[in-house]
Amino acid sequence: MDLLQPIIKPYAWGSHEALARLQGREVPSAGPEAELWMGAHPSGPAGLTRRGRATTLLDVVARAPRRELGTSCARLFGDRLPFLLKVLAAERPLSIQVHPDRNQARSAYAAQQAGGGSGPYADDWPKPELLVALSSFEVLAGFRDPAEAARLLAGLGVDALRPVVELLRAGTDESVLSEALRAVLERAPAERAPLVSAVVAASRRLARSAGADASAYGVVERMSHHYPGDLGLVASLLLDHRVLEPGEALFMPPGGLHAYVRGVGVELLANSDNVLRAGLTAKEVNVRELLRVTDPAVRVPVVTPTRVPGPGPTWLYDCPVAEFSLHRVELDGTGGPLVPATGPRVVFCPDGSVRLRSEAGGTKPLRLGPGDCCFLPASDEDVVAEGTGTLFAAGVGHSPDEHGALA
Structure with a gap:
């Protein structure tokens, strides 16, 4: 049994207090602390001491996979610990994102490596995820029903969104959600700032109403303070808004579009760092690859323990x-x-x-x-x-x- 020294990832969306408080350190921390990694991914392996020598969990597993992982696990996953345990501490929203399944990750990573190695894939593994709330945890998880998404967008009263609303209303299956997402994310550059501004202004007004959708519009308004002008603010209204209470959980299958908005939770995922982003980020948004991986039919299930x-x-x-x-x-x-x-x-x-x-x-x-x-x-x-x-x-x-x- 090895005590681990987990790795803290200082992403900008992280909390200045949650992880420090959890570990009994000085609060607030000097900078944002977003994720506590307790695993063996190459970009952040936890440390440990074996036989008096400092090493990492990644190296320990690689040296003796059958002893550390067991015969059946090593047969399935080679010398790789197949999961990564984290604590997430989101003080501001994470990007809207999606993760590939195993076949998508393998083929895309191989093509990326053959083309010189530069691209959006960090490895050749899938990244299904389980999130268990430690505090109230606000999420955008999976697409809404097309009719519901059309109603929310129409409720904004923004003329520039009429083609997207009509597209959603005319669709006959979930694929129309991918087309609606494409119509938002591929907006002409000159049209983006006016569209986002109009959507945020309307959301601010509707969030203060007594309407049934006030909370959905309120998320857009709050996120706009962190990501002004981002098309992800518009795209977020295509996603289902939920708040998990402590102990409640969501399973995020590959292909499920989602964003974690605010809260502290335990996350368990396949040992991958593959992320394709749709918005709420300063990083690259690869619309073509995002839409190839996104499965509009995915509905994100609540996991009842x-x-x-x-x-x-x-x-x-x-x-x-x-x-x-x-x-x-x-x-x-x-x-x-x-x-x-x-x-x-x-x-x-x-x-x-x-x-x-x-x-x-x-x-x-x-x-x-x-x-x-x-x-x-x-x-x-x-x-x-x-x-x-x-x-x-x-x-x-x-x-x-x-x-x-x-x-």
């Missing part, structure tokens, strides 16, 4: 992917065998004081406090969790036999 046996009250956030699974454990002073019991695991403790020990012996017990995390290799089975507090335990997901080809 299932109570399962564990060392205390334990819930499984079940997702139909091979790369990851997530359990939440609420220890109440008792203890018992940790789940998942086998395979590689990363365990994160957001609160409390928890002790992990191996029933088989041979390794020292490990104590986790607020903000601590650790790696349990496949060779460490029969781990017992004791104490009081919360644990999130990430492990490998369903086998391909259960859910077909890898996601």
Whole structure:
């Protein structure tokens, strides 16, 4: 069992307080802290100490994948830990984005490498995601129904959007949503600033009304303070607006367009950093590739956790992917065998004081406090969790036999 030194990503949208408070550091932090990475992705592998020597989880797994990952995991994923556990701390909105599936990522990354290596793909892996709220977490997740999107855009009373509204109303299936997104993002440069200005002004007025859509328009107004003039403000009205309460979760399949607006949450994803952006960003928006990857039929499901046996009250956030699974454990002073019991695991403790020990012996017990995390290799089975507090335990997901080809 290895205590991890997670990596903090200082993206501009991050909080100055949330991660520092979680880890018991001085608040506020000197700069924005957006993501806490507890995994083995090459662009941010967590540190650890093995046999008195500082190393990274990436190197540990690469040196002995069968010992660290287990035979079945290594057979499926090679020398790569298949999941990445994070804490997100969004003080301002993230970009509207989408992630590829496995076949899209493999083919696009290979073509990119053959063409010189420059492009939007960071690796050849898919990036399905699970988000579990630690605080109230506001999201834009998946497209709205075409008729609902048409009603919201028409409600703005902006003449320049009439062709998009008519397109949505004339459509016969979800593909019309991709066409509406294209019509927004490919707006002629001279038309963009006046369009965004008119949409923000109308949204500001409607957000102060007593209408049923006031909250949807209010998101546009709030995001406009961070991304003035961005066409993503218009595109955001095509997306479903939700607020997750602590413990609630969303599963984001590949192809699902989304943006995380504000909040703190645990995110578990396939071990990839592939992102294609549609707006709310200063980075490149590759409309052609974005639309190729986006699946307008994707509806983002709320994941209702299932109570399962564990060392205390334990819930499984079940997702139909091979790369990851997530359990939440609420220890109440008792203890018992940790789940998942086998395979590689990363365990994160957001609160409390928890002790992990191996029933088989041979390794020292490990104590986790607020903000601590650790790696349990496949060779460490029969781990017992004791104490009081919360644990999130990430492990490998369903086998391909259960859910077909890898996601």
